[in-house]
Structure formats: C-alpha cells, structure tokens
Amino acid sequence: MSEAISDVAVVGAGLAGLTCARELLSQGYRVHVFERCETVSGRMATLQINSTEERELLHFDHGAQYFTARSPEFSQQVYDWEDRQVVQEWPGPFVTLSEGVCGPAIGDDVRYVGIPGMDALCVDLARQCIETDNRNSTLTVSADVLPLEPKEKGWQIRYKNPITGTVTKQETVFDTVVLAIPSPQVRAILPVDSPLIEHTLQFQMGPCLAVLLAFDKSLSLPYGGAFVQNSPIRWLSNNSSMPNRKALPQQWVLHPSSEWSAEHWDDSDESVLTQICAAFEKATAVKIPEPRFLSLYRWDDALPLELASQGYFTDPDQRLIVAGDWCTDARVEGAYLSGLKAARHLADLPASQ
Numbered sequence: 001m002s003e004a005i006s007d008v009a010v011v012g013a014g015l016a017g018l019t020c021a022r023e024l025l026s027q028g029y030r031v032h033v034f035e036r037c038e039t040v041s042g043r044m045a046t047l048q049i050n051s052t053e054e055r056e057l058l059h060f061d062h063g064a065q066y067f068t069a070r071s072p073e074f075s076q077q078v079y080d081w082e083d084r085q086v087v088q089e090w091p092g093p094f095v096t097l098s099e100g101v102c103g104p105a106i107g108d109d110v111r112y113v114g115i116p117g118m119d120a121l122c123v124d125l126a127r128q129c130i131e132t133d134n135r136n137s138t139l140t141v142s143a144d145v146l147p148l149e150p151k152e153k154g155w156q157i158r159y160k161n162p163i164t165g166t167v168t169k170q171e172t173v174f175d176t177v178v179l180a181i182p183s184p185q186v187r188a189i190l191p192v193d194s195p196l197i198e199h200t201l202q203f204q205m206g207p208c209l210a211v212l213l214a215f216d217k218s219l220s221l222p223y224g225g226a227f228v229q230n231s232p233i234r235w236l237s238n239n240s241s242m243p244n245r246k247a248l249p250q251q252w253v254l255h256p257s258s259e260w261s262a263e264h265w266d267d268s269d270e271s272v273l274t275q276i277c278a279a280f281e282k283a284t285a286v287k288i289p290e291p292r293f294l295s296l297y298r299w300d301d302a303l304p305l306e307l308a309s310q311g312y313f314t315d316p317d318q319r320l321i322v323a324g325d326w327c328t329d330a331r332v333e334g335a336y337l338s339g340l341k342a343a344r345h346l347a348d349l350p351a352s353q
C-alpha cells in the first residue's frame with residue numbers, strides 16, 4: 001500500500017463489509033464503516049422482540065440459519081470463533097420433511113451457529129475493528145449512505161439517519177470506497193456513469209419471507225431443522241434447539257421458498273401468516289397449538305438469483321470496489337470470502353495519486 005495512510009469507506013456492516021474492514025485495518029488503512037441499520041449483521045441479524053405483551057424477551061435468528069465452512073480461509077476463522085465460543089456446532093438434528101415423513105438431510109457438513117445469536121459473528125468482527133486501533137477505525141450506524149459524490153481526489157460520503165431523516169456530510173474525502181451491500185442497493189448509490197452498474201444489473205436478488213412463532217410448550221418434533229419438500233415452506237427450524245438458546249418459549253422460524261415469497265410479497269401479513277401456518281401443519285403432520293407469538297418479517301433483496309464467481313467487482317480508476325455474498329456464493333461463507341478478497345484486491349492496487 002501507499003506510504004501515506006489511505007482513508008477507505010466501507011458501506012455495509014454485514015459479514016462481507018466487516019471482514020473487509022478488519023482485513024484493511026490489519027494492512028494499515030484507516031477504515032470507516034457505515035451501516036444503515038441501528039446494529040451490525042445485515043442478513044445474519046438476530047431479531048429481539050421486546051413488546052409489552054411479551055413476558056420475556058424473544059430472540060429470533062430470522063435470516064441466516066446456520067453456516068458451513070468449506071474453504072481453508074473460512075475454516076481457520078471458524079476455528080478461532082469456536083475457540084472463543086463465538087460460534088458452536090448445531091447438532092440439529094436435520095432432516096428432509098414431506099407431509100410428516102422425515103428423511104436424511106443432504107450433506108454431511110458441520111452446521112454452525114453464532115452464540116448466543118447468529119449476529120455474534122458480525123458483533124465480534126465489529127468489536128475487533130474498533131479495538132484494533134480506535135484512531136484508525138470508526139463504525140457509524142443508522143447511516144444510510146446516499147449516492148456517492150466524486151471529488152477531485154476521492155469520494156465524499158453523505159448519509160441519512162433513517163429514523164430522524166437528518167443528513168450528515170462526512171468531512172473525510174475517501175481515497176477508496178468499498179460497497180459491501182446487495183446488488184440492487186449498489187445501483188442506488190453508484191454514480192450513473194459507473195461501469196460497475198452494468199455488472200450489478202446481471203445479478204438480481206429475490207425476497208424471502210420469514211414467519212416467526214413462539215409456543216409456551218414444546219411441539220415435541222424430533223428435528224431441529226428441516227428442508228421441506230412439497231410445500232410453500234422451504235426451510236423450518238426450531239430456533240430453541242440451537243445451542244445457548246432458551247428452551248421455552250419454544251421458538252420456530254419458517255422460510256417460504258423464494259418463488260413463493262416473491263409471488264406473495266404484496267399479500268397482507270394476515271394472509272401470509274394464515275397460509276404459512278397451514279403449510280406448517282401440513283409439513284409436520286401435527287396439529288399446531290395457538291402460538292403465544294406470531295409475526296412476519298420481510299427480507300427484501302434476500303437471496304441472489306444469479307451469482308458472480310470472482311468475489312468482487314472493481315473500478316480501479318475510480319477506486320470503487322463492490323463486494324457481498326452475491327459476488328461469490330449466496331451463503332455466510334461466500335460473504336466472508338468476498339469481503340476478504342475485496343480487501344486483498346485493494347492492497348494490490350497501485351496507490352492513488
């Protein structure tokens with residue numbers, strides 16, 4: 001890298017963005033992470049329900065359900081997280097499920113989850129970034145980055161607080177910007193003449209609905225996670241069967257397929273919940289009791305419909321890099337590898353003039 005310390009903006013504090021930020025910090029860059037939401041983690045978030053009707057807090061892992069580690073780089077990271085009890089193996093059990101009939105789940109990868117929630121991985125990375133060297137890294141949450149503004153020597157960032165609507169202009173002019181966000185969101189903030197837009201257009205993303213249920217008593221179903229067949233539901237999990245979760249109330253997460261989610265995206269919450277609860281009964285072949293808590297979450301831009309394979313896209317002249325799971329593989333591991341590759345690519349670029 002250059003002799004002078006470069007300021008890099010990383011937009012998005014999901015796994016790709018935070019992995020990229022940590023790697024850049026270790027290479028001596030000054031890194032500023034901007035995140036639209038109030039907390040880090042993106043699609044690996046853990047939803048905390050704290051309504052007045054609830055007698056105790058509920059925590060739902062409503063996005064990514066588990067992850068596997070196949071590459072040496074990510075396996076190394078997972079060993080470190082395991083040692084520090086940030087992640088743990090989820091024994092499941094895992095099955096395929098069709099109208100109450102269970103079969104063996106495909107694949108024998110170890111399935112891991114974050115402890116105490118899936119967001120633990122990103123929380124750990126964010127902590128490492130901030131602790132590496134306070135002077136060299138900042139993380140700004142509730143910062144929805146607006147279209148990037150080119151300056152003579154880099155990029156200016158303005159962001160809007162999604163709750164108050166306040167717009168803030170960041171004084172720093174950034175040498176390089178890494179956009180670690182889903183492809184449709186990249187398009188919304190790139191300059192219209194950026195050659196990167198063309199790349200992102202090829203990679204659309206689809207939605208995913210998530211139905212969240214809590215029961216006062218255990219449903220006594222003999223699996224922790226099921227890949228569902230012959231149903232609008234693609235995946236269902238007993239969130240309470242993951243390590244370090246409360247056994248009761250027993251919490252379940254149901255993910256309809258992306259096709260069903262897209263088809264029913266504009267339906268009312270009530271209609272989706274009725275249809276998916278009926279599908280839950282049919283898939284499990286069990287009369288489901290009245291849930292104590294029932295809610296719908298809508299993941300927009302949830303899953304890439306096509307994947308790039310190179311890990312990132314770059315415009316070296318404008319010093320813009322685009323990363324995220326959709327650049328590699330639509331999985332937690334894909335997001336990690338994309339963030340890592342984007343950071344290593346930046347280190348290989350000639351220093352800006």
Ligand SMILES: Cc1cc2nc3c(=O)[nH]c(=O)nc-3n(C[C@H](O)[C@H](O)[C@H](O)COP(=O)(O)OP(=O)(O)OC[C@H]3O[C@@H](n4cnc5c(N)ncnc54)[C@H](O)[C@@H]3O)c2cc1C
Nearest residue numbers: 012014015016036042043064065066145324325331332335
């Ligand atoms: C329902 C669902 C189930 C899944 N199940 C699994 C699973 O079981 N196993 C698995 O391996 N993977 C699973 N995945 C995929 C996995 O969650 C993703 O691959 C991974 O989390 C993507 O990480 P990312 O950093 O690329 O993107 P994201 O997690 O989407 O992070 C991007 C971040 O950028 C922020 N952002 C966007 N635009 C802006 C902006 N303009 N300004 C500031 N911030 C912005 C977002 O708020 C977000 O925090 C699932 C995903 C979903 C949605």
